[in-house]
Amino acid sequence: MAKFTKKRGASKPEVSTASLPDIIFMLLFFFMVVTVLRDAELKVENNVPSATELTKLEKKSLVNHMFIGKPMTNYQKTYGTKPRLQLGDKFADISEIPLYLEKHRSTVPEVQRPGITTSLKVDGNVTMGVVSDVKTELRKSGQLKINYSAKKRVD
Amino acid sequence: MSKKRAKDRMKPEVNAGSMADIAFLLLIFFLVTTTIDVDKGVLVKLPPWSNEPPPEMKMNTRNVYSVLVNANNELLVRGEPASLRTLRDNTKEFIMNPRRLDNMAQDPTKAIISLKNDRGTNYKTYLEVYNELKAAYNELREEEAQKKYGKSFAFLEKGQQREIRSRIPLVISEAEPTDFGEEN
Numbered sequence: 001m002a003k004f005t006k007k008r009g010a011s012k013p014e015v016s017t018a019s020l021p022d023i024i025f026m027l028l029f030f031f032m033v034v035t036v037l038r039d040a041e042l043k044v045e046n047n048v049p050s051a052t053e054l055t056k057l058e059k060k061s062l063v064n065h066m067f068i069g070k071p072m073t074n075y076q077k078t079y080g081t082k083p084r085l086q087l088g089d090k091f092a093d094i095s096e097i098p099l100y101l102e103k104h105r106s107t108v109p110e111v112q113r114p115g116i117t118t119s120l121k122v123d124g125n126v127t128m129g130v131v132s133d134v135k136t137e138l139r140k141s142g143q144l145k146i147n148y149s150a151k152k153r154v155d
Numbered sequence: 156m157s158k159k160r161a162k163d164r165m166k167p168e169v170n171a172g173s174m175a176d177i178a179f180l181l182l183i184f185f186l187v188t189t190t191i192d193v194d195k196g197v198l199v200k201l202p203p204w205s206n207e208p209p210p211e212m213k214m215n216t217r218n219v220y221s222v223l224v225n226a227n228n229e230l231l232v233r234g235e236p237a238s239l240r241t242l243r244d245n246t247k248e249f250i251m252n253p254r255r256l257d258n259m260a261q262d263p264t265k266a267i268i269s270l271k272n273d274r275g276t277n278y279k280t281y282l283e284v285y286n287e288l289k290a291a292y293n294e295l296r297e298e299e300a301q302k303k304y305g306k307s308f309a310f311l312e313k314g315q316q317r318e319i320r321s322r323i324p325l326v327i328s329e330a331e332p333t334d335f336g337e338e339n
Contacts, residue, residue: 057195
């Protein structure tokens with residue numbers, strides 16, 4: 001028995017923390033993968049309506065976004081209060097849509113191009129006029145798959 | 156130099172305890188700056204653009220379910236004022252025509268929903284109407300799937316889904332909006 005008690009100095013039993021960083025890193029990578037940094041600063045009011053028949057847009061790289069809404073208060077001096085289109089991070093004219101679509105299309109591999117979807121993030125208070133104009137322009141540019149962005153409605 | 160006694164030769168160890176703190180900082184940074192936000196919405200397929208006016212189609216009026224949303228966000232369904240709450244059920248009845256009435260669709264494959272709006276229509280109302288119409292179709296497909304295969308539409312095989320889709324095709328035709336009530 002004495003054999004076992006002969007220890008050099010009573011060392012405190014310590015839990016190794018060496019693996020803790022690995023666990024945290026795993027969490028970190030998880031969050032880095034599942035999240036997207038919002039790349040565009042919103043310049044228009046954008047409160048999308050709610051609906052029930054929703055489809056999730058799975059492939060993020062195949063989606064381009066268009067925002068439509070009233071300019072935010074600090075832009076109203078220059079841009080007025082009429083609903084406007086925002087492409088990327090700046091206000092745009094309807095006529096700039098084909099170029100915007102083409103820019104996005106060139107980043108997508110050719111085989112995946114038929115799957116490109118345009119996500120229309122339209123503020124609920126906008127009238128259909130500007131939306132129709134955008135839709136017409138999308139049809140002219142051959143971008144027919146669109147997605148009216150909406151929140152899930154719980155009833 | 157190397158003749159040190161084994162007792163003194165401690166392994167040089169970097170204290171890994173602070174690594175966790177660094178990782179935590181990064182983790183918190185990503186937690187704060189990012190949003191888990193899956194883009195969801197009502198998926199719509201637009202018709203291709205053509206410069207020629209669409210060919211005049213002679214449709215049997217009984218097969219056309221016209222829905223008009225005006226600039227005051229009021230609904231007119233087949234010439235009668237209607238409400239959003241009953242739209243879904245009425246649409247379903249029109250498509251399936253369970254009582255074989257002669258003012259409703261001859262067959263689900265022949266039914267056409269015609270949606271028209273003004274430029275002044277509120278987008279929220281428009282989307283709600285569109286959502287109801289789409290919901291009517293989705294519910295009908297679900298019912299058909301339950302009746303035929305006893306399974307939910309989402310769990311059917313690809314071929315079975317396709318079959319039900321061709322049985323109840325979603326046809327929502329959108330006319331060019333009329334210029335009413337556009338805000339300036």
